[in-house]
Amino acid sequence: MRLAIFDLDNTLLAGDSDYLWGQFLVEQGLVDGDTYARENQRFYDLYKAGTLDIHEFAAFSLNPLVMHGEEKLAALRPKFLAEKIEPIVAPGTPALLERHRVQGDRLLIMTATNRFITEPIAQLLGVDVLIATDPEVVDGRHTGRILGIPNFREGKRRRLEQWLAQQRVAVAHTTFYSDSLNDLPLLLTADRAVAVDPDPTLEAEARRRGWPVISLRQAPPAAV
Numbered sequence: 001m002r003l004a005i006f007d008l009d010n011t012l013l014a015g016d017s018d019y020l021w022g023q024f025l026v027e028q029g030l031v032d033g034d035t036y037a038r039e040n041q042r043f044y045d046l047y048k049a050g051t052l053d054i055h056e057f058a059a060f061s062l063n064p065l066v067m068h069g070e071e072k073l074a075a076l077r078p079k080f081l082a083e084k085i086e087p088i089v090a091p092g093t094p095a096l097l098e099r100h101r102v103q104g105d106r107l108l109i110m111t112a113t114n115r116f117i118t119e120p121i122a123q124l125l126g127v128d129v130l131i132a133t134d135p136e137v138v139d140g141r142h143t144g145r146i147l148g149i150p151n152f153r154e155g156k157r158r159r160l161e162q163w164l165a166q167q168r169v170a171v172a173h174t175t176f177y178s179d180s181l182n183d184l185p186l187l188l189t190a191d192r193a194v195a196v197d198p199d200p201t202l203e204a205e206a207r208r209r210g211w212p213v214i215s216l217r218q219a220p221p222a223a224v
Contacts, residue, residue: 001169004100004162005186006127007178008111008118011196012097014217015088017045017121018061018113024080025064030073048199050181054112054133054150062135065116065142077120085121090197092216096177097125105175110160110186112152131159156186178202187211 009016036205039060046052058183100107108129109122111178115132122130126190148161149155164171176183176190181201187193195206195213206213 001167001171002103003108003171003174004105005108005110005174005176005190005198006097007176007180007183008109009113009123010094010179011133012090012109012125012216013085013088013121014090014197016044016113017085017117020088021080021117023062023222024076024084028076030068031064036207047182049150050201052152054152054155055146058114058133058135058146058150059144062114062142062144065135066144070116070137070142073116081120081124082131085124089125090216091218092214093125096216097127100175108163110151110156110176112156112182113148126151129163131156131163154185157182159188160186181205 006012009018019040022031022036025134026033026036026040043052043057043060047057077139097107106129107127108131109118109127109200110131111118111126112133115130115134118132119130122128131151132152134147136143136145147160151159173192174190175192175194176186177194177196179196179198179202182200184202184205187195187202193206193211195202197215197217198206198213203213205211
């Protein structure tokens, strides 16, 4: 099996689904506008800087599920996809995914954003394997905590190892696409690392290591 692994936010998407979900909740009047918008931006800035505490962020980002329940918010996901996600699917994403399908690669999305938000996005993109940060549910109710290992930084590598251990097919090759310095642990262990519209730190590291640097924000990228 050959694996093509993709980060989601700011890689396959030309934006951040977690951040946009926060904006969407403000627009729907489900959270306090000023407070939530300020904290949403603060956590996003910490993520970009590589200093985010994933558990602190989870307590914030999962709180609407605790307050309103999954059923109520799940009913809003189609509207969220249509208004916030479909417009930011990077122009080069469909062609890149299709190229790997044609090559016979197994496609996998790995994202730090929680599964409640990202599961319908993976379906939208036609990728059937999703490894995301999993919200904890106890007795049918969200607790606001993370279940198991957060799929973030070193956790992405560990979660991938767990998933591979469950497969019955040997992996011959892995390619990982990402935009973020937070994904360096997994990029360094992939057989082939590709920086996609990278942040400055990752771009510098990619240039130093000779990794391809591509953009999905314009026309479909040439084969790399």
